[in-house]
Amino acid sequence: MAGPTDIPVDLSAALVAAPVPVGHWLVILPVALCIGLGAILLMLRNRTEWHAVIAIPGLLLLVLIDAALLYRVASEGAVTMVMGRWLPPFGIAFSVDIFGALMALTAAIVALLASFYALGEISVSGRRYGFFPFLMMLLAGVSGAFLTGDIFNLYVWFEVLLISSFGLLILGSEPQQIDGALKYAVLNLIATTLFLVSVGYLYAVFGTLNMADIAMKARAGDGSAPLTTLAGLFLLAFGMKAAAFPVNFWLPASYHTPRITVSALFVGLLTKVGIYALIRVLVMLLPVERAGLGPLVTVIAIATMLAGVVGALGANDIRRMLGYIVISGIGTMLAGVALGNADGLSGAIFYALHSMVLMTALYLLAGQAARLGGSFSLAALGGLYRRSGWFAGLSLVLFFAISGLPPFSGFWPKVVLVKAALATGAWWLAATILLAGFLTMIVFGRVFLLAYWRPAADGGVAAEPITWQAALPLLALSLLVVGVGLFPEWLLHLTQAAAAGLEQPSAYLHSVFPTAGGAQ
Amino acid sequence: MEAVFALVVGLFFAAAIYLMLSKFTIRIMLGIAILGNAVNLLLFTAGRVTPEVPPIIQKGASTLDNAAANPLPQALILTAIVISFSFLAFLLVLTYRAYQDLQTDNTGEMLVAEPDERPLPPLGY
Numbered sequence: 001m002a003g004p005t006d007i008p009v010d011l012s013a014a015l016v017a018a019p020v021p022v023g024h025w026l027v028i029l030p031v032a033l034c035i036g037l038g039a040i041l042l043m044l045r046n047r048t049e050w051h052a053v054i055a056i057p058g059l060l061l062l063v064l065i066d067a068a069l070l071y072r073v074a075s076e077g078a079v080t081m082v083m084g085r086w087l088p089p090f091g092i093a094f095s096v097d098i099f100g101a102l103m104a105l106t107a108a109i110v111a112l113l114a115s116f117y118a119l120g121e122i123s124v125s126g127r128r129y130g131f132f133p134f135l136m137m138l139l140a141g142v143s144g145a146f147l148t149g150d151i152f153n154l155y156v157w158f159e160v161l162l163i164s165s166f167g168l169l170i171l172g173s174e175p176q177q178i179d180g181a182l183k184y185a186v187l188n189l190i191a192t193t194l195f196l197v198s199v200g201y202l203y204a205v206f207g208t209l210n211m212a213d214i215a216m217k218a219r220a221g222d223g224s225a226p227l228t229t230l231a232g233l234f235l236l237a238f239g240m241k242a243a244a245f246p247v248n249f250w251l252p253a254s255y256h257t258p259r260i261t262v263s264a265l266f267v268g269l270l271t272k273v274g275i276y277a278l279i280r281v282l283v284m285l286l287p288v289e290r291a292g293l294g295p296l297v298t299v300i301a302i303a304t305m306l307a308g309v310v311g312a313l314g315a316n317d318i319r320r321m322l323g324y325i326v327i328s329g330i331g332t333m334l335a336g337v338a339l340g341n342a343d344g345l346s347g348a349i350f351y352a353l354h355s356m357v358l359m360t361a362l363y364l365l366a367g368q369a370a371r372l373g374g375s376f377s378l379a380a381l382g383g384l385y386r387r388s389g390w391f392a393g394l395s396l397v398l399f400f401a402i403s404g405l406p407p408f409s410g411f412w413p414k415v416v417l418v419k420a421a422l423a424t425g426a427w428w429l430a431a432t433i434l435l436a437g438f439l440t441m442i443v444f445g446r447v448f449l450l451a452y453w454r455p456a457a458d459g460g461v462a463a464e465p466i467t468w469q470a471a472l473p474l475l476a477l478s479l480l481v482v483g484v485g486l487f488p489e490w491l492l493h494l495t496q497a498a499a500a501g502l503e504q505p506s507a508y509l510h511s512v513f514p515t516a517g518g519a520q
Numbered sequence: 521m522e523a524v525f526a527l528v529v530g531l532f533f534a535a536a537i538y539l540m541l542s543k544f545t546i547r548i549m550l551g552i553a554i555l556g557n558a559v560n561l562l563l564f565t566a567g568r569v570t571p572e573v574p575p576i577i578q579k580g581a582s583t584l585d586n587a588a589a590n591p592l593p594q595a596l597i598l599t600a601i602v603i604s605f606s607f608l609a610f611l612l613v614l615t616y617r618a619y620q621d622l623q624t625d626n627t628g629e630m631l632v633a634e635p636d637e638r639p640l641p642p643l644g645y
Contacts, residue, residue, distance in 0.1 A: 176633050177633075200596075203563075204566035204567075316641045
């Protein structure tokens with residue numbers, strides 16, 4: 001803040017004199033690795049045969065790093081690393097709690113498997129367009145957004161992932177892609193600009209950009225600042241990113257145009273970053289204002305769930321249908337945010353993780369279904385069951401999981417959410433979650449009936465067999481879905497810890513300000 | 521001074537929103553350019569509009585002894601300018617390419633990804 005201060009500021013205490021502990025480098029390593037690999041791949045832009053050889057082991061390393069980070073955070077609590085040796089709130093901090101580490105790990109797994117799928121799908125020309133460098137930069141942005149502890153940094157990482165997503169979206173430059181990309185680009189850019197506006201106001205109110213510092217000051221606030229308006233702005237900006245109801249129309253307009261690997265990556269990573277930021281800002285930074293906006297978020301959640309699933313019922317193209325299903329899933333996560341208690345948040349986080357894995361798997365599945373059946377249109381597809389029995393079985397597993405049927409991963413978060421909703425007396429929220437699940441079941445039941453059981457039309461295109469590059473990630477993703485469905489306790493335990501950490505962020509605050517409460 | 525500043529920011533936002541509501545992509549791009557500048561000005565006010573004194577602490581003192589400019593919003597604006605500039609460049613190229621490929625700059629006619637006549641899924645077996 002400008003103006004004379006009468007509090008003496010001891011700057012020597014703000015400068016870290018000790019070297020950074022080795023373990024703390026884990027916090028920044030995912031981002032550094034992705035940017036480094038992206039730069040190397042860019043330098044090798046003429047040697048596209050090297051791209052996959054470098055990118056896939058790099059992504060494997062990223063998964064291992066994120067797993068180590070999650071292990072460390074789960075066993076020792078939140079970790080913070082500051083840049084330039086300036087302690088918060090002066091320096092820029094990277095703070096990781098269980099929530100961020102879980103999301104980052106899942107994102108890395110999804111990206112690894114999707115890049116494996118890309119081996120079979122992204123052709124030489126796609127690689128020359130820069131698929132793998134863009135992928136690494138996208139992951140740098142996504143990991144950065146999950147791990148940063150500074151709200152302006154969050155904006156910067158949003159922009160990093162946004163510009164890489166533009167590149168991926170127009171891979172191939174077909175008219176359809178350019179049309180979809182224009183809508184996606186303009187609307188997402190407006191959303192990030194709105195986010196920047198909110199960050200500006202937040203700085204004007206609190207005079208700090210460090211999330212932990214803001215969380216502390218907002219809790220100790222005198223209530224004179226227009227924080228509810230600010231929370232509403234954040235809700236609009238992140239809701240647009242996540243494709244929540246009134247601002248969701250860009251998603252089905254653009255997500256079906258790119259290559260199937262790119263769509264799969266986008267549904268796995270991008271909308272979930274929006275939900276992550278929404279939970280982080282509304283629940284951790286502005287909890288009082290979230291409670292005030294609760295009824296509005298409830299309405300948005302219900303509308304998003306229903307709008308998504310009704311859109312899916314009316315779609316003929318499988319990819320467009322999946323786009324609407326993504327929107328419906330966002331509504332389910334928003335239901336958890338609307339509840340706002342530890343149980344609701346734990347359900348929302350669990351659902352977000354499940355959705356990242358499952359939606360990616362479903363898009364990859366749609367890609368292979370189109371290879372087998374020769375079309376993305378439900379009206380034209382047919383006879384997939386006869387063409388590949390195991391593929392049909394696998395599809396059924398994923399269809400059950402998305403509808404929330406046991407024993408697959410979609411069941412548990414819905415149980416948690418419905419239970420949490422009923423416990424607070426929000427029966428309308430519980431009823432909508434169940435209704436949306438039921439309608440989703442109808443959507444996918446119809447897909448199975450038409451595309452798998454129905455005999456293929458005469459003179460259909462010759463089926464292309466499923467490649468191993470596609471089968472492997474599909475099997476791995478399904479294994480995750482079944483594994484989490486059968487043994488949900490460990491993940492449930494982690495998401496509950498993550499939700500508790502968001503509700504009572506004392507551990508997070510303590511990691512940023514070790515001299516507990518001694519900020520400034 | 522503050523009132524004038526607030527009025528200018530509001531005017532910028534109004535112009536940006538007016539342009540972005542247009543059907544034509546080039547006007548939308550101009551709206552986005554103005555929106556970026558409106559946000560930069562807004563970030564500037566977030567650090568309070570103060571005299572243009574650099575925040576340098578006098579020799580021997582431990583705090584600033586007079587009102588000074590807040591350097592942080594300026595750093596933020598610099599970042600935001602770089603980002604919005606690169607985005608605008610990308611969007612302009614994309615718009616031009618869209619105009620070449622789709623033969624129109626009217627978003628009402630850009631219906632390649634979402635055609636007007638979308639078939640419904642089959643109702644019977």
